[in-house]
Each structure stands twice: as C-alpha cells, then as structure tokens.
Amino acid sequence: MTTFGFTLHATDGAARSGAIATPRGTIRTPAFMPVGTAGTVKAMLPESVAATGADILLGNTYHLMLRPGAERVARLGGLHAFMHWNKPILTDSGGFQVMSLAGLRKMSEDGVAFRSHIDGSTHMLSPERSMEIQRLLGSDIVMCFDECPALPASEAEVARAMRLSMRWAERSKQAFGDRPGHALFGIMQGGVTRELREESADALTAIGFDGYAVGGLAVGEGQEAMFGVLDYATGFLPADRPRYLMGVGKPDDIVGAVARGIDMMDCVLPSRSGRTGQAFTRRGVVNIKNASHADDPRPLDEHCSCPACRNYSRAYLHHVFRAQEILSSMLLTWHNLHYFQELMAGMRAAIAEGRFAAWQAAFHAGRAEGDI
Numbered sequence: 001m002t003t004f005g006f007t008l009h010a011t012d013g014a015a016r017s018g019a020i021a022t023p024r025g026t027i028r029t030p031a032f033m034p035v036g037t038a039g040t041v042k043a044m045l046p047e048s049v050a051a052t053g054a055d056i057l058l059g060n061t062y063h064l065m066l067r068p069g070a071e072r073v074a075r076l077g078g079l080h081a082f083m084h085w086n087k088p089i090l091t092d093s094g095g096f097q098v099m100s101l102a103g104l105r106k107m108s109e110d111g112v113a114f115r116s117h118i119d120g121s122t123h124m125l126s127p128e129r130s131m132e133i134q135r136l137l138g139s140d141i142v143m144c145f146d147e148c149p150a151l152p153a154s155e156a157e158v159a160r161a162m163r164l165s166m167r168w169a170e171r172s173k174q175a176f177g178d179r180p181g182h183a184l185f186g187i188m189q190g191g192v193t194r195e196l197r198e199e200s201a202d203a204l205t206a207i208g209f210d211g212y213a214v215g216g217l218a219v220g221e222g223q224e225a226m227f228g229v230l231d232y233a234t235g236f237l238p239a240d241r242p243r244y245l246m247g248v249g250k251p252d253d254i255v256g257a258v259a260r261g262i263d264m265m266d267c268v269l270p271s272r273s274g275r276t277g278q279a280f281t282r283r284g285v286v287n288i289k290n291a292s293h294a295d296d297p298r299p300l301d302e303h304c305s306c307p308a309c310r311n312y313s314r315a316y317l318h319h320v321f322r323a324q325e326i327l328s329s330m331l332l333t334w335h336n337l338h339y340f341q342e343l344m345a346g347m348r349a350a351i352a353e354g355r356f357a358a359w360q361a362a363f364h365a366g367r368a369e370g371d372i
C-alpha cells in the first residue's frame with residue numbers, strides 16, 4: 001500500500017508544482033481544497049466536487065464531533081464511506097473553530113472546554129482528543145491541535161498562543177502515533193512577527209511532521225500583511241514537505257500565496273459566495289443578483305466548461321437566484337469550485353513549464369475592476 005509522500009516536480013521562482021501520494025489517491029499541487037465542513041460540500045454531490053477537479057476536500061473536527069459525533073461516524077465506516085467521497089480528506093483539528101464558533105469556552109494548558117453552538121452541550125478538545133476524533137473520522141491528513149489567536153492581539157499574546165500551540169503540537173505528534181498512509185501536519189503560528197514565526201517553524205521542524213501549515217493568517221490582517229509574512233515564512237519550512245496555507249482565499253490571494261511557495265490551500269469562499277450569488281470568473285466577480293443580468297443571454301463565462309456556463313444564461317441564473325431556487329446555489333457553487341480548480345491547474349502547468357511569471361501577469365491583466 002502506498003504510504004504518504006510528497007514529490008516536487010518543478011520550481012519556478014518560489015512557486016512549486018508537485019504531487020502528494022496517499023493510499024486514497026494523488027493530490028496535485030498547488031492544490032485547492034473545497035471545504036466540506038459537516039461532511040458535505042454545501043449544494044454539491046461528491047461526484048460533482050470530483051468533476052470540478054478537486055483531488056482532496058476538507059472536513060472539520062469541531063462540527064463533526066458535535067454532529068453526528070465522531071464515534072457514530074466511525075461505527076458507520078468512517079467519513080469517506082459516510083459522505084461517499086473516496087479520495088483524500090484533510091480534517092482541521094478544531095482549535096480554530098472552537099474559538100470562532102463555540103460558546104462558553106475555558107482554555108487551559110490541557111485543552112479547551114466549551115459548549116456546542118448547536119445545542120449547548122458541553123465538550124472538550126485537547127491534542128489527544130483531537131487526534132482521536134480525526135482517527136475515528138478516518139481522515140488521510142490530520143492537523144495538529146492549535147490555538148489561532150484572534151486579532152487584534154498583542155505580540156505577547158501571539159507569542160503565548162504560539163508557544164502553547166508548539167507544546168500542543170508535540171502532544172499531537174505523541175497521540176497521533178505511527179500511522180502508515182496517514183499524515184500529520186504541524187501548524188506554524190506567530191502572527192506577523194518574523195522572530196515568532198521562525199521560532200515556531202524551528203519548533204515544528206524539530207518535532208518533525210509530514211507537512212507544515214501556515215496558520216494564524218487570513219484572520220483580518222489584510223493581503224499585504226499576509227504576503228509580507230509569506231515572503232519569509234515558507235522559507236523557514238522544510239522544502240521537501242507540503243506547505244498548507246489555512247483559510248485562503250480570494251483568487252488573487254491564492255495566486256500570490258503560490259508565488260510565495262505555498263502548495264495547498266482551503267477556503268469557504270467559492271462555495272459560500274456561490275450561495276450568495278457571487279460568481280468568480282477570469283475577468284472578475286459577477287454579482288448575479290444585479291438587475292443588469294436579468295435579460296443577459298450570455299453565460300457567466302464563455303470560456304468556462306462547467307454545467308452552469310455550458311447550459312444556462314446569466315438571465316436564468318439571475319432568475320433562479322432571485323427566486324431563491326435551490327438550483328441557484330448548486331450551479332453557482334459548481335461554477336466557482338470549477339473556476340478555482342481551473343486556476344490551480346493553470347498554475348500547475350505554468351510552474352511545470354517555467355512560465356509562472358507570465359501566467360501571473362496574464363491573470364492580473366485579465367481582471368476588471370468591480371463587477372462585470
């Protein structure tokens with residue numbers, strides 16, 4: 001059985017293309033992971049998610065432990081069987097979601113006690129419990145249990161949270177154990193402070209992980225500050241392991257992150273925006289609810305081969321959005337996920353052929369300002 005392994009195929013500047021081999025299939029990098037928080041990518045059948053070109057999707061420990069419960073998912077054969085997705089799944093560890101969703105949280109060295117945002121029941125998460133839940137779910141790539149400090153945060157607060165997260169990373173590694181074919185990724189913290197980012201990277205590298213995430217970003221710092229961190233932070237991480245930027249992002253965030261050495265990303269943007277009527281295209285964003293689309297017979301994007309663009313006009317998509325038809329979310333989500341995967345495929349090819357700078361210039365040149 002194939003174990004877990006990352007192969008670098010090409011580099012172009014700081015950008016890299018490669019592949020992550022897992023027992024459930026190969027992940028082409030740079031990769032975008034659709035978010036399937038509660039065991040579903042909202043408004044999409046798993047077959048449709050695969051049709052967009054996604055090699056891996058993301059699930060969430062926090063949501064699945066609350067509902068339907070990790071032990072229940074395990075009894076039913078694990079998350080892949082449960083949600084009918086047989087390709088790789090990466091699960092986040094719950095730390096970030098507890099801080100942003102749960103009520104009545106009590107943080108300690110041991111972990112976090114909290115009340116469910118669904119029914120108020122009490123729960124706890126620790127490195128050990130998070131590893132156990134992710135094992136019960138059967139995810140292929142497990143994330144360390146960490147604390148992502150909410151902004152604004154003082155440097156002292158960022159340092160405290162980073163050092164706690166490094167102690168939790170050690171405990172996560174111990175609890176994860178030796179699981180061939182499964183990977184454990186460490187998560188770098190440290191805010192926007194170079195010295196703290198380097199301290200975190202050194203701590204994680206000393207523990208040793210199958211991949212390394214850059215956490216603590218896309219939390220309101222803005223693109224310039226995020227790119228400023230990525231300009232040095234990816235270089236602190238081992239070059240022969242995947243680098244995963246958590247929670248990113250808009251198309252131009254994604255392109256800029258790949259240009260700075262990031263291999264994997266996840267974001268709710270394409271799916272969430274699809275449900276609010278925003279369609280991403282190579283020329284910019286289409287807000288389908290605008291009256292300007294009511295009589296427009298053209299597709300969202302004449303170059304796009306997704307079902308929404310092949311079979312429907314902007315006028316129809318405007319109509320079903322205004323009518324709050326379920327099909328609206330399905331078609332716009334499919335289009336957006338398809339577009340994000342096209343973006344990744346375009347970057348993988350450009351890096352492999354040594355023309356990433358030209359691809360990046362064309363990407364930025366094609367984008368109109370504002371709605372199109």
Ligand SMILES: CNc1nc2cc3c(=O)[nH]c(N)nc3c(CCN)c2[nH]1
Pocket residue numbers: 058092093094095096143146147148187214215216217218219246247248266
């Ligand atoms: C949307 N922005 C964003 N920033 C994140 C940072 C972390 C982070 O620092 N740690 C963890 N565990 N997850 C994060 C997530 C969730 C990724 N699905 C983030 N999302």
Ligand SMILES: [Zn+2]
Pocket residue numbers: 300301304305306307308309310335338
């Ligand atoms: Zn399309």
